[in-house]
Amino acid sequence: MSTEPRFDELIHAPTRLSIVSLLAATEWAEFKYLRDRLGMSDSALSKQLTTLEEVGYVDIRKTFVAKRPRTSVRLTAHGRRAFAGHVAALQEITRGFRVG
Amino acid sequence: MSTPNIPPVDAELALAEVQSRREQVVGDNVLPAWFWSGLGGLMLVFVAAVESQEPWAVAAGSTVYAVGLATLIVALVRRTRVRIRPALLGARGGVAIAGFTLCLVGVGLAVAFTVQALGVPWPATIGCVPVAVAMAVGGPRLMAYLRRLMLSRPLAESAGRS
Numbered sequence: 617m618s619t620e621p622r623f624d625e626l627i628h629a630p631t632r633l634s635i636v637s638l639l640a641a642t643e644w645a646e647f648k649y650l651r652d653r654l655g656m657s658d659s660a661l662s663k664q665l666t667t668l669e670e671v672g673y674v675d676i677r678k679t680f681v682a683k684r685p686r687t688s689v690r691l692t693a694h695g696r697r698a699f700a701g702h703v704a705a706l707q708e709i710t711r712g713f714r715v716g
Numbered sequence: 717m718s719t720p721n722i723p724p725v726d727a728e729l730a731l732a733e734v735q736s737r738r739e740q741v742v743g744d745n746v747l748p749a750w751f752w753s754g755l756g757g758l759m760l761v762f763v764a765a766v767e768s769q770e771p772w773a774v775a776a777g778s779t780v781y782a783v784g785l786a787t788l789i790v791a792l793v794r795r796t797r798v799r800i801r802p803a804l805l806g807a808r809g810g811v812a813i814a815g816f817t818l819c820l821v822g823v824g825l826a827v828a829f830t831v832q833a834l835g836v837p838w839p840a841t842i843g844c845v846p847v848a849v850a851m852a853v854g855g856p857r858l859m860a861y862l863r864r865l866m867l868s869r870p871l872a873e874s875a876g877r878s
Contacts, residue, residue: 619872623720623722625720628722628730630733633730633734634733634737637733637734637737637738638737638740638741638798640734640737640738641737641738641741641742641800641801641804642741642798642799642800642801643799643800643801643802644798644799645741645797645798645799646797646798649744649797649798653737653740699872700872703731703734703871703872704872706727706730706731706734707727707731707871709722709724709727710724710728710731
């Protein structure tokens, strides 16, 4: 089944595109993993994740592993659909460019 | 919803970013070469210890195997901070892993039974040697294949299935 192209302004912002792209390839990722891979501060990443969480694109879970707090993030089904639509929209734009 | 007026070059850059982030995740998830060599070595030690039938060797070999395996797994778990989507691996990835495993088992059994039929001592240990070598050499190659496979998937595929 092909995905309908749907440009998503929220995802397209550079930092959020990087976050969602990382999450799209994962089942879940640790907050620290995202922070290190994206080279962001805790607060900057938290802010972006909160924005994504507010629209239902990501799910943030806080657990304790060996008495240490661990925050993991995953893309929701809604977030995955939005990302797939956004990627399809980007591909459509570039296809037009290549043909033209 | 209409597509905004995004320059194609910006769309290309965005798609390149998506691909590069996927490469990052995949690269962080493949089993490292030391894991395969370590597992192969531990297996060889364990089989040799059991085959020796010396109580002290069986005890020592089992201990080394248990502690070594636990260490490998803990080291692996500690470096795992992300879990890749199985959809990226797909059926072909599953078949490759199963095929690799079956090959290892097949080679090990074939060598061990052949050596046993020839009356050579330590058949299980000798059968385990090519398996350990194949793990050390083939494991990283399997990972390289899986990496290529996962990166070749369409960009939207990782997001298309929930």
